Amino acid sequence: MKVIDKIKQAEKEGRHYWSFEYFPPKTPQGVQNLYDRMERMQRFGPEFIDITWGAGGSSADLTLEMVATAQSVYGLETMMHLTCTNMPLSMLDHALKTAKECGCQNILALRGDPPKGQTTWESCADGFEHASDLVKYIRKHYGDYFCIAVAGHPEGHLDNPDKHDDLLQLKAKVDAGADLVVTQLFFDVDLFLEFVKKCRQIGITCPILPGLFPIQNYNGLKRVISFNNNHVPQHIWDALEPIKDDDAAVKEYGINLTIDFIRKMWAAGINGFHIYTFNLERSTRLVLERLELVPDMESVKPLPWSPSLTSKRAKENVRPIFWKNRTKSYIQRTETWDEFPNGRWGDSSSPAFGELDGYGVSLKYPVKECLDMWGTPTSMDDISVLFAKYCMNKVPAIPWSAQPLDSETETIRQRLAAINLLGYLTINSQPAVNGAKSSHKVYGWGPKNGYVYQKAYLEFFVSPTDLDGLLAKIAKDPQVTYFAVNNQGDLRTNTLNDHPNAVTWGVFPGQEIIQPTIVESAAFMAWKDEAFGLWREWSSIYEPQSPSAKLLSNITDTWYLVNIVQNDFQDEGGIWRLFDLEIDGEISRKIRRSSIVLEE
């Protein structure tokens, strides 16, 4: 969707709106962290996000990859920066086509900074000299497909001492076909309002989105203003002087200053703002919270997972639960599908899952970091304790989940940790929810005035012996269904048909029932290869004959991957009765041995 249409809609409804800017991180780990952050920040309800252009080969590719991922995996409406620096036509076209293919409809067209090592800007061979040339080119070759934004300079462009001429340059960019102006960051609202006034005077009528930067620390501010040549009013310097060595105090000041700016602009009828996040999360969150801009659940979470924004997947509204913590792998493994489940999973035998290439079986952290997190386990107890620590937020990731546990898992965190100590190594779960409001902070999704439901779900690895014991208990509870499979593909289950089991659903006014998450055998069999593959990946960070490698290989070869659903969603504790949590001698012993604290 075009950002300009979203802005027009917001203006029409007379509501406030906001957007976030990110840049491509330098390391793969940084990229992974940023993805997690973007996913979390999606809940703050930005109208769109934008990703800066990484000038030069691999960095440009990263921008393209991030745009595609934000659109398809995280369902964020994304704007891609595109600069003229060192960009011959062929590369511009490649970038525009790639953006178009992944469903991105928004380009921020820039001239760009001079290439590294140069101080003055020069166009490259077969490239453009002005952003307005780029705007014209996009309009000519892509018609109305893209919403085009251009940069505005409330304090004038660095390279242009003539401020009026600078305004005329902006007018030229808009006249060339831009829909929207996003300004550079500034620290003086009066200056911005004056800039808007002058723009309107010379006939620039499109929306002008002010760019804001919550100050993070004193030196950072100095760097930023030297780079942009920003004017910072004296009262800001005065306020910062006594706290400049106290980062927390500076951050707090930056948050409140940003809030003041926004309130002042609101008073002047400017409804939108654009935050230069510098890939940080906290200040942005606090600004929004203190302004009570808590987004409507309806607009933020149409489904319990983020729907993809690529047009091919537009109607997709059912997914298996297995990839909950590895959405990117699911998107990749299903990207060849012609049709996506809409309304119900239907005949599960038809869609084939793609091969385990690319993202599928790989650890999300470099080896050194994995070793730091996971150490060198030499016994099953070491592994149990590691999984339990992850549940208690003492270890940031496990191979099956690069992020900490969901907030919805809060209520079952203790019990998850406990069953890990008993030898059930959990990799996915959800608590039972019996008709929470669709606006519920943790469980809510979908339109207003609805109710959402979940069946309790647990997925874990377990030894064959413990599996036998568990299955004996399951046999006594008609409400529990399960699938268990080992790496060789030996399947055990108590479901007699191929029907998918809906484990998350919602009931809304004037609609059919929405059932966006299911458990289903064909998908589970595709997932198990990935799930066991991650054990192998983990073992590969150790020397082949080391005790750790042998331990992990043994699990890979002999253990079972199990999922269980407690179908009685009204019995919220039911799933836990399958485990002897009362017999806690074993658990206590392990807690004493480890550094886990199971807080009450």
Next chain:
Amino acid sequence: MKVIDKIKQAEKEGRHYWSFEYFPPKTPQGVQNLYDRMERMQRFGPEFIDITWGAGGSSADLTLEMVATAQSVYGLETMMHLTCTNMPLSMLDHALKTAKECGCQNILALRGDPPKGQTTWESCADGFEHASDLVKYIRKHYGDYFCIAVAGHPEGHLDNPDKHDDLLQLKAKVDAGADLVVTQLFFDVDLFLEFVKKCRQIGITCPILPGLFPIQNYNGLKRVISFNNNHVPQHIWDALEPIKDDDAAVKEYGINLTIDFIRKMWAAGINGFHIYTFNLERSTRLVLERLELVPDMESVKPLPWSPSLTSKRAKENVRPIFWKNRTKSYIQRTETWDEFPNGRWGDSSSPAFGELDGYGVSLKYPVKECLDMWGTPTSMDDISVLFAKYCMNKVPAIPWSAQPLDSETETIRQRLAAINLLGYLTINSQPAVNGAKSSHKVYGWGPKNGYVYQKAYLEFFVSPTDLDGLLAKIAKDPQVTYFAVNNQGDLRTNTLNDHPNAVTWGVFPGQEIIQPTIVESAAFMAWKDEAFGLWREWSSIYEPQSPSAKLLSNITDTWYLVNIVQNDFQDEGGIWRLFDLEIDGEISRKIRRSSIVLEE
């Protein structure tokens, strides 16, 4: 499905099973009453029902129609009797083909009684002489399509004094291809058990289903036994003698006698029984209840409505709520559909509803009876009171509903009556249900261990003025959706899209959510023609210029048909807050004027 397969399954599971026999009634009213009874008796869980063959033209057609209706409208596995009496090959073929077309897979092949007025049996030209010929013919021309049953005579056939020869005749019928023996009724279990023993001795190995007749009254018994030449043991006569003039006592005796018979047969390993209902309901119900043969909800109600047993509709599991009280019309108006909604209603614009011919707009009772029930209303109050009386079970039918209100309406009966007195003439409704067990006696349906839900629904006619008042209230409740339309097709609604609204759904272990009943605009527009047409039908029973005809025509021409859904199914009383039930001065006045008693 073949009855023999159902019986084999029951035998395999070692459970008791039973079936009911009906005959085609003589009047249209009798047919309608029997349909209602068959629908109710379906809940008693018969493995199948059978319908006797109406020898002769229109009566035979009625058998065929009833078989088709039982299969497709009421979803009862049906066995059709077929006799050789006056049936040339062409007519036999017509009957078999018609049965096959409507999905009936079961034939009870009989020689039949002599034609009326004759005392001895003669075959007709181009017809068969023996039931075994008919069996052979069906097997030859229809292969394995039909399950074929034949009649057994535990006391010997009337026309054959040689009992051993009679057994050989039965053997011949089985050898000709019959799957199953259903016996004539008898009053001596020992005699039946002896018969089975002899059958086994001469090599009849198929199931033999005993036919039982709960005695209804003394003279009826006398007629039956003189017709069948039955032996009735002396102890029965002795028991009946002192009570023979007390019908209730005879019925009670008949019930207990039948129970004794069944228990005795169970003890001898006979698991099934076939009840000659003579189109009556009560004795059969009490026999089953006292034997604690309360059927499993799972087998009786797979959905809240009875799924059709015609193969074309096999996957149908979603229907609009509007035809709830006129299922037959719905079946007819959708019979040209190539595909039926499965899982969800989906794109509602594609399926076109058939014309309003046949069953669609006609009163289910003869004019005289309608006049008896509905009188000659001359004011709106008369009409209101009539509708209210229907809600209170004081009037047996209204044009939109040939049966009394559902048992599920019990909890809202008073309130329904009250809003009718306020001028909202209700023709359809369901109370809100927030997660009742799927085994719930009134609301339950679907597999075991599930939960069922309903949104409160009301459908009624209302004057344009009262509609305005109601819509003003609805505008204040974001949880209420409605459609209102007059006979001219002017539609008013607060739903902004064409999505169907699921108003009944169920959540079951290991399954997707089932949503079998919806409210949807295209279906509503098809239904409104039928709903308004019934006002016209009603008015046509009066003289064209009479006050009653004018009153009803005026409603037809000016009033609105309205449906409202209270989407908050957790707020069970919510829908009633739209009506000023507290302001009961109006209601009290009407209650005083009428003979309605709104019991508390």
